[in-house]
Amino acid sequence: MIDSNRYAVHSADVVIIGGGVIGCAIAYYLSQQAVGRVLLIERRLIAEGNTTRAAALLTRARAKTCLMPLVRETYQVIAELEDQLGETLGLRRVGSLHVAASPATKYELNELVEVARQAGLEAYWVAPQDAEAMAPWLELDHGAWAAYMPEDAFIDPYVLTHAYARAAQHNGAIIWQTTAVTDILRSGQQIVGVNTELGFVASPIVIDAAGVWAGLLAQQIDCPLPMAPVRSHYWITTSQNGLFHREQPIVILPDARAYTRPEGTGLLFGLREEHVVSVDPRLLSADMNELVLNDDRQGWGTLIDGAPALLPFFPALERLEIAHYIVGLSTYTPDGIFVLGGLPGLKGFLAATGCSGAGIAASGGIGLALAQLATDQPCSFDLEPYRIDRFGLIDPLSEEFRWRCAYTRSKKTSG
Ligand SMILES: Cc1cc2nc3c(=O)[nH]c(=O)nc-3n(C[C@H](O)[C@H](O)[C@H](O)COP(=O)(O)OP(=O)(O)OC[C@H]3O[C@@H](n4cnc5c(N)ncnc54)[C@H](O)[C@@H]3O)c2cc1C
Structure with missing residues (x-):
């Protein structure tokens, strides 16, 4: 994966923080739309966070049925990526x-x-x-x-994530590796950009896909993300x-x-x-x-x-x-359902995390949903179950809240 020229960019139309499977999937879907400059910033290397450690089961039938359309989209996008890149992804x-x-x-x-x-x-x-x-x-x-269930599969998560990233780059998205975002910046109720190790990048939309680290970044703009990292x-x-x-x-x-x-x-x-x-x-x-x-x-x-x-x-x-x-580490929520979307009253901030052990499987659906949210398009999925504010006032860093997330994980027995 070759980085885009890092010194030529001081503004973007959308910044994505994190180059795991979620950030790269979002970059891919955004790169297919006429949204201007899409910039993904990863502080290490693509897929080097928790993505590469996943067992990467892509089980389609779920007790939490709201996840199923997101997984279906992943299967569709794998075929699409194979076509676009002209190679097999080894599903x-x-x-x-x-x-x-x-x-x-x-x-x-x-x-x-x-x-x-x-x-x-x-x-x-x-x-x-x-x-x-x-x-x-x-x-x-x-x-x-x-x-x-004969249609179920697994995949190498590193290969899938790089496929999203390469296809996004091919469509014009810009990717920086080895560059940390240090702050998300807001002015009143509007996001204005991010500070990075290479300086300020102005952007009206910032998508926080920083995995287990996402919550710490969001805290900076007073947006508590209801999830915790669990082993x-x-x-x-x-x-x-x-x-x-x-x-x-x-x-x-x-x-x-x-x-x-x-x-x-x-x-x-x-x-x-x-x-x-x-x-x-x-x-x-x-x-x-x-x-x-x-x-x-x-x-x-x-x-x-x-x-x-x-x-x-x-x-x-x-x-x-x-x-x-x-x-x-996986990011878990108290109900085992992801955290997708923004916070009412704060314009330009979106989060995609809390993937509760299913982030690879649902990456296609999450990528599509976040790209639609970022571009104000009608969403292909009902995102109500995924709302950031569905647990009310919480302190995600408290021991009590982390216990709630770990408890949900301890009850997981299905695929
Ligand atoms: C052992 C194990 C088994 C699993 N099995 C499955 C499975 O079978 N099926 C399934 O679907 N899922 C599975 N998962 C879950 C899956 O791995 C996650 O849901 C998924 O990888 C989450 O992707 P992500 O992009 O959110 O996080 P990550 O891959 O962790 O990516 C986040 C990225 O953000 C970057 N970042 C953080 N902070 C900053 C910053 N300040 N600036 C710039 N970049 C930053 C990090 O370096 C990292 O690369 C498993 C997880 C584990 C640990």
């Missing part, structure tokens, strides 16, 4: 297998299959032995239920002959609070812990490689706590070697 259309073993999860799975079918997605029940044949490491009781992590096993293969489906195991997908010839598996670690964003470094959340640096605590529920489904886990451990 892995392996499908997803959803397993339920308890009455509560069977009820939820039944609902999810209904939701999928009503949205016109393919979803069908499979017998436990057929599910085991699809994922040879999986063991199911005769009474377990399994549903297969997400997963492990990747070494390869095992016959047990794992590249074409096996994503597997969602709510009874074990786990998900898996193929990663090379190994298996990537994530566990949602009951006691989620949330972080005070003021303590975060700009470099995710410096992330130290607690003494449990390899996530062994979560693995040991989660193993009793996972082992009945995945008995081979006991004898497997772990090749990699990946940890990062």
